[in-house]
Amino acid sequence: MAGDPVEALPSARWRRLAAVRAAAARQVMAISWIGVLVGIVVIGAVATYTVPCGCFLTGDNLLTTAQEFSYIAIAALGGAMVIMTRGIDLSVGANMAFTGLISATLLSRFHMHPAAAVAAGLGVGLGAGLLNGLLITVVGMQPFIATLGTMSVFRGVALVYSQGFTLYPPASFTALGQGHLGPVPNPFVILVVLTVLLSVFLSGTALGRHVYAVGGNEDAARLLGIDVERVKVFVYALAGLLGAMGGILLMSFLGSANPGAATGYELDVIAAAVIGGVSLFGGEGTLFGTVLGAALIQEIQNVLLLERVPGYWTTLVVGLVILGAIGVDQLRRRLRRA
Amino acid sequence: MSRERREKGSRPRALGAERISRRDFLGKATGVAATLAAGGGIGGILAACGGGPTVVSKKKTYTIAIVPKGLDNPVFALANLGGQVRAKELGNVHFVFTASSTTDTNGDINVIQGLIEQKVDAIGVSCNDPNAYVPVLNHAVDSGIKVMTWDSDAPSSKRICFYGVDSTAVGKRMGQEISRLLNGQGNIVIISGDPAALNLNQRIQGVRSALPSGIKVLQVLYTNDDIPSAIQKTEDAIRTYPDLNGIVMVGGWALFSNEGATPLLDQKKGQIKVVSFDPLKSVVDYLRDGIVQSVWTQDYWGWGYQSVTILYSLLQGNRWHEFIPQPSNNVTPDQWQVWQQRWAAVDQGAAAAARVWGEKPFTAPGPSNATGPLRG
Numbered sequence: 001m002a003g004d005p006v007e008a009l010p011s012a013r014w015r016r017l018a019a020v021r022a023a024a025a026r027q028v029m030a031i032s033w034i035g036v037l038v039g040i041v042v043i044g045a046v047a048t049y050t051v052p053c054g055c056f057l058t059g060d061n062l063l064t065t066a067q068e069f070s071y072i073a074i075a076a077l078g079g080a081m082v083i084m085t086r087g088i089d090l091s092v093g094a095n096m097a098f099t100g101l102i103s104a105t106l107l108s109r110f111h112m113h114p115a116a117a118v119a120a121g122l123g124v125g126l127g128a129g130l131l132n133g134l135l136i137t138v139v140g141m142q143p144f145i146a147t148l149g150t151m152s153v154f155r156g157v158a159l160v161y162s163q164g165f166t167l168y169p170p171a172s173f174t175a176l177g178q179g180h181l182g183p184v185p186n187p188f189v190i191l192v193v194l195t196v197l198l199s200v201f202l203s204g205t206a207l208g209r210h211v212y213a214v215g216g217n218e219d220a221a222r223l224l225g226i227d228v229e230r231v232k233v234f235v236y237a238l239a240g241l242l243g244a245m246g247g248i249l250l251m252s253f254l255g256s257a258n259p260g261a262a263t264g265y266e267l268d269v270i271a272a273a274v275i276g277g278v279s280l281f282g283g284e285g286t287l288f289g290t291v292l293g294a295a296l297i298q299e300i301q302n303v304l305l306l307e308r309v310p311g312y313w314t315t316l317v318v319g320l321v322i323l324g325a326i327g328v329d330q331l332r333r334r335l336r337r338a
Numbered sequence: 339m340s341r342e343r344r345e346k347g348s349r350p351r352a353l354g355a356e357r358i359s360r361r362d363f364l365g366k367a368t369g370v371a372a373t374l375a376a377g378g379g380i381g382g383i384l385a386a387c388g389g390g391p392t393v394v395s396k397k398k399t400y401t402i403a404i405v406p407k408g409l410d411n412p413v414f415a416l417a418n419l420g421g422q423v424r425a426k427e428l429g430n431v432h433f434v435f436t437a438s439s440t441t442d443t444n445g446d447i448n449v450i451q452g453l454i455e456q457k458v459d460a461i462g463v464s465c466n467d468p469n470a471y472v473p474v475l476n477h478a479v480d481s482g483i484k485v486m487t488w489d490s491d492a493p494s495s496k497r498i499c500f501y502g503v504d505s506t507a508v509g510k511r512m513g514q515e516i517s518r519l520l521n522g523q524g525n526i527v528i529i530s531g532d533p534a535a536l537n538l539n540q541r542i543q544g545v546r547s548a549l550p551s552g553i554k555v556l557q558v559l560y561t562n563d564d565i566p567s568a569i570q571k572t573e574d575a576i577r578t579y580p581d582l583n584g585i586v587m588v589g590g591w592a593l594f595s596n597e598g599a600t601p602l603l604d605q606k607k608g609q610i611k612v613v614s615f616d617p618l619k620s621v622v623d624y625l626r627d628g629i630v631q632s633v634w635t636q637d638y639w640g641w642g643y644q645s646v647t648i649l650y651s652l653l654q655g656n657r658w659h660e661f662i663p664q665p666s667n668n669v670t671p672d673q674w675q676v677w678q679q680r681w682a683a684v685d686q687g688a689a690a691a692a693r694v695w696g697e698k699p700f701t702a703p704g705p706s707n708a709t710g711p712l713r714g
Contacts, residue, residue: 053578061577068570152439159439164415165684168619171596178598254565255596256620260410260440261565301567305574311560312533 025335032277033289035328039321040296043303051306061302063185069298070187071096071253072268073291075246077191077198078129078239079269080290085232086215086282087143089239091132093265094154096247097258099125101158103248104257107169114173122244128154129240133233151266158259167257177253187249191291194242199287211235215282272297275325296321400459402649403434404642405450407464407490408441412618413638414464416684416691421642423692424699428650434458435642441563443470450474454481460649463497464489464641468536471495484652488645488664489636490537498652498713499704501644501662505537508634508666509544509588512613515632515668516545516553516584519611523552524583527575531563531589541588541615556582561591568592569599576602582610590614593621593630604629617669619681626674633669639695640664647699652714656702660710 047056055061075092082089103121106112112120128150135146179186202208210231213221222228251257276293278285300321304314404421406414418435425433434453438445443466451474453461461478465471465487475495478485484498491500516526528545530538542558549555556579561568568591576582585603587593593614597604603612607629614621617633624630637644641664648658669677683694703712 051578053580055577061574064570064573068566071566155439159409164409164412164418166412166594166618166620168596171598174596174598178596250566253596254569254594254599256565256594258410258412258565258594260408263410263440263564301570302574305559305571306578308557308578311530311558314560 032285032329032332033292034277035325035332036275036277036289036292036296038328039325040292040299043296043299047303047306051303052308053306056303056306059183061306063183063188065298065302066188066295067185067253068302069294070185070191071246071250071262072265072272072297073191073246073294074187074194074249075239075243075265076269076272076290076294077194077287078235078242079266080273080276080278080285080287081198081202081211081235082143082239083270083273083278083280084211084215084282084285085235086218086280087136087232087236088147088270088280089129089132089236089243090144090147090266091128091151091154092239092243092246092269093262093267094151094158095125095128095240095243096250096262096265097260098128098154098158098247099244100247100251100261101162101167101257101259104167104169104251105161107173108167114176118176118248121248122241125244125247126237126241129237129243130233132240133236136236137229137232155259162257162259164259168255169251169257171255174252174255177249177251178255187253190245190249194245195287195291202287207231207234212283215284217283268294268297271322275322277329293325296325397430399430399432400650400653401432401434401456402460402646402653403436403453403458403462404488404645405446405453405461405463406435406437406641407446407466409437409439411441413616413636414641416638416695417642417645419642419684419688419691420639420644420695420697421646423688424643424646424650427699428646431646431650433646441466443467447471447474450478454478454483457481458483459653460484460486462486462488462501462645462649463492465492466490466535468492468494484649486645486648486652488641499648499658499660499662499710501640501648501664503636503664503666505540506544506547509541509546510548511544511666511668512541512586512588512615512632512634513545513548516586516611516613517548517550519613519631520553520584522550525554525556525579525581526584526586527556527579527582528558529568529572529575529585529587529589529592530558530560531568531591533560533562538588545586545588553584561589563589563591565591565594569595573600573602576606576610582606584611584613587612587614590616590618590621590633593624594618595620597623597627597629617677619678622674622678622681625669625671625677628671631671635665635667635669637664637666637697639691640697643697644700648704651702655714657712657714658702659704659708660713662700662704662708 075096079089079092099121102124103117106117106120132147132150135141136143177187181189202211210226213226214228214231218228247262272294273290274280275296276289278290297318300318301314304317406417421433421435425431437449450461454477461483471492472495475485475492475497479496486499487497488501491502528542530542546555559571559575561571572592592600612630613632614630615634617635621633625633680694683690
């Protein structure tokens with residue numbers, strides 16, 4: 001008799017609590033980069049206390065690590081947007097080497113003004129991206145095939161032009177890639193600015209939202225009156241431009257331009273995007289997540305070295321972490337749907 | 339991350355041949371280029387047979403191909419110049435320099451296959467892998483082509499001779515050098531490239547064998563031949579081992595950059611002794627500023643120049659010793675100007691480079707330190 005309310009009370013409270021908890025969980029799970037953020041924090045926390053030199057959580061180590069992943073992360077901003085449209089850009093590593101070589105040539109052989117040489121390199125990168133976009137939309141090639149072809153074309157032109165030799169820009173030009181704004185390395189500053197600007201563009205402009213729409217459902221986007229081809233050309237061109245930024249910054253940092261530079265970076269770019277929660281099926285993901293993805297890969301390499309793990313292990317651990325991040329992402333999607 | 343080069347040499351030939359991947363694609367593309375280039379050579383032969391007024395045209399024109407590990411490596415670019423210069427000196431040599439665009443065993447095998455099909459007269463190869471090249475090199479020999487290896491050998495193949503260094507021996511000398519610099523006491527790290535590269539592993543083995551008990555190897559780091567990765571690993575190693583006294587770079591990738599890219603290494607100038615490999619142009623600054631104490635050379639020019647000399651001589655019917663040792667010298671900081679001049683000459687083209695790098699062509703059966711049976 002009195003049993004009813006007595007029993008109902010904890011049950012109702014439990015249900016309310018459960019509902020609140022579930023809502024909170026759904027909200028957290030809706031954040032596509034939550035897995036990679038947890039990964040970065042956990043690895044960082046473990047490293048802070050276990051690294052023998054005790055030097056993980058020092059400004060010097062963190063800032064150098066930030067500098068080192070900036071080149072790939074800048075290129076990955078473009079790569080992520082391409083993947084958001086359900087495309088892929090395999091040519092970005094070759095683009096980085098090619099545009100770096102162009103700018104270095106203009107600087108060292110033609111003694112061009114640094115700003116002009118950088119602008120020319122960026123222009124070539126933009127053109128390279130535009131070529132990808134046109135091959136995919138106007139010619140109608142599959143993105144994988146088109147960019148596989150242009151990857152070889154860009155790398156090939158760089159090889160033919162340089163005859164395999166390394167080119168060295170004037171030492172003064174290294175100020176761009178090696179310089180700092182306060183304590184923060186220039187490439188990382190540029191990465192942060194680009195990430196903010198492009199994130200605002202993606203979520204705050206019509207064209208930006210169309211990027212997601214095209215990737216989410218191309219036919220629906222077309223029915224909604226979105227010029228799908230125009231969006232794609234734009235995204236590939238932007239990816240070319242961002243690749244060139246990464247490539248020129250890398251060249252400036254190294255103080256050398258080699259036709260074999262940035263080999264395989266296209267895969268790092270894809271890994272960063274996917275780890276950061278960008279779906280290979282398009283229509284989903286954030287640039288912030290992509291940057292975190294690139295940061296995680298670099299953090300692992302840094303921590304393994306600081307932990308004095310034998311060099312043979314690095315590749316294996318990076319691979320496992322990529323799989324782990326994707327596993328977490330799958331779990332996240334399932335929980336969100338539940 | 340998974341860089342292309344990481345897998346080189348570790349994959350069985352048959353598996354690699356069946357897999358369609360970017361490397362095959364590139365390899366085939368380069369193979370076609372080689373074919374075209376060699377075709378040009380045959381055209382040259384026909385033209386020569388047509389009978390011109392010059393002395394050269396009365397002799398047979400030989401097509402000699404030099405195949406480096408990859409085309410994107412500046413040390414091999416110098417071999418190209420050396421080969422070109424020697425071909426011009428000889429007069430009746432059509433020189434072909436070709437390989438896969440980046441270091442890639444399977445791609446290079448495809449390129450060599452293309453050269454065999456084009457019936458070039460002689461091939462000189464730098465092998466990524468001592469075993470993977472055996473079938474294709476034997477096929478070339480069986481097709482009547484004169485075959486030698488340089489830089490990196492495939493000893494179990496039918497190739498006639500090898501021009502290169504004993505990597506273990508050079509490693510040993512590098513180990514002795516770091517011991518001397520550290521007075522036999524201290525902690526070092528070794529920095530390498532591809533964990534599967536035979537010559538690098540032999541250099542590491544050599545370094546280890548030469549170290550006295552007072553020198554401890556804290557870690558061996560692999561950079562996969564990637565310059566940014568090499569810089570990161572070098573800087574991280576300095577950070578993680580406050581008691582680090584020396585670095586032995588069996589491949590010098592971290593120094594193929596501008597000094598500003600390695601601030602920690604620069605800061606530790608004098609405190610950390612550095613022994614490295616390959617004095618490329620950017621390394622000259624590190625030597626000049628005393629950040630690096632010792633850099634070991636290879637005969638970049640001779641890989642092309644002497645290989646063409648030897649192959650041409652073999653085509654004339656001469657016999658050579660099987661092992662022709664290549665000099666490997668220690669460049670110390672006081673020699674930085676010599677190397678600066680050398681690289682400046684390369685920028686001015688083949689003729690200027692030939693004056694500075696100038697080598698006398700070997701004569702059969704090889705220099706006095708050559709060993710092994712006479713073969714032809």
